[in-house]
Amino acid sequence: MLKKKIFFIDLDGTLLDVGFGISASMSKKNEKAVVEASQKNIIVISTGRKYSKKVEEIAKKTQAKYVACLNGSYILNPINNQILKEEIIQNYLVKDIFKIAQKQKISFSTDNAKHLFGQGLQNQILAFITSFKSFQYQDFKTENAHKILIMSISKKKIVKTFYEIKKKYKGVVSLALVAKGRAIEITNKNxxxxxxxxxxxxxxxxxxxxxxxxxxxxNDASTKNIVGTLIALKSGSKNLKKNSQ
Known part of the structure; x- marks a missing residue:
């Protein structure tokens, strides 16, 4: 007899296999497969997204027992929305990382609002692509956050910023290169x-x-050497596929 499993399933580019970005949706094929798996196993939605009505609806459709949002910044029960675990980035760290992004002239956002802070046409383009609202750096007000998102059209600037933050805040925050190397997701180390x-x-x-x-x-690579089996989508990151089974 097969042992009961816990399936941790990413959303964008994985479960949501139709469309892209904010308009991405789950195909009937994927929905059926996950619902079938949920009959004898535990389903967990594990996403970089913020908890929203859409995420809640996906959890209900797939009969997920738990939802982990913003890369695990908070984990909740989707039936009663009870938060089971929460991790934040303190405002002084948010401020310091914002200054690094500003120095590199790249765009900065937190999960507190769909606002993208930067300068010039690049910030406006990135805000349009991500369905954020564009603001100037001087409009930013520091507060605690669950997740920071830094992005740029320039991969070179993103890589430079990634290693600067990684070196300065090693053991304090967790970083992941996403969006094919054009963005950095930053969360509490836990x-x-x-x-x-x-x-x-x-x-x-x-x-x-x-x-x-x-x-x-x-951002799925952090499960390596922890999870029993790490499965990378064929269409996914080359580096993740190197780390998967």
Whole structure:
């Protein structure tokens, strides 16, 4: 008899396989597959997205028992919206990382609002692509955040910024290169998809070997050496595929 498993499933580029970005949706084929899996297993939505009505609806359609949002910055029960775990980035860190982005002249956002702070035409273009509202750097007001998103058209600037933040705040924040190297997701060091696996497995009293994570980008890579099986989508990040099974 097959052992019961916990499936951790990413949204964008994975479960949401129709369309792109804010308009991405789940195909009937994917919905059917996950619902079937939920009959004898536990389903967890594990996403970089903020919790929203759309995420809540996906959780209900797939019969997910848990939802982990913003790469594990908070984990909740979608039935009653009870928050089970929450991790934040303190405002002084938000301010420092904002200054680094400003110095590099790249765009900056937090999960607090769909506002993108930057300068010039590049910020306006990125805001349009991501359905954010464009603001100037001077409009930014510092407050605690669950996730920071930094983006640029220039991969070179993103890589430089990634390593600057990684070096300066090693052991304080978690970073992931996403959007094919044009963006950085930053969360509290205890907010990763790998930490989500450990938390839920412990909550459900499951051996980690009976867990499976399915994703497509480098924010899924934190599950390596934690999850029992890491599955990367064929269309996903080359680096993630190197780390998957």
């Amino acid at each position: 907010a990763t998809k790998g930490e989500v696996v450990k938390f839920i497995a412990n909550l459900e009293n499951f051996d980690l070997e009976n867990t499976i994570h399915i994703g497509d980008s480098m």
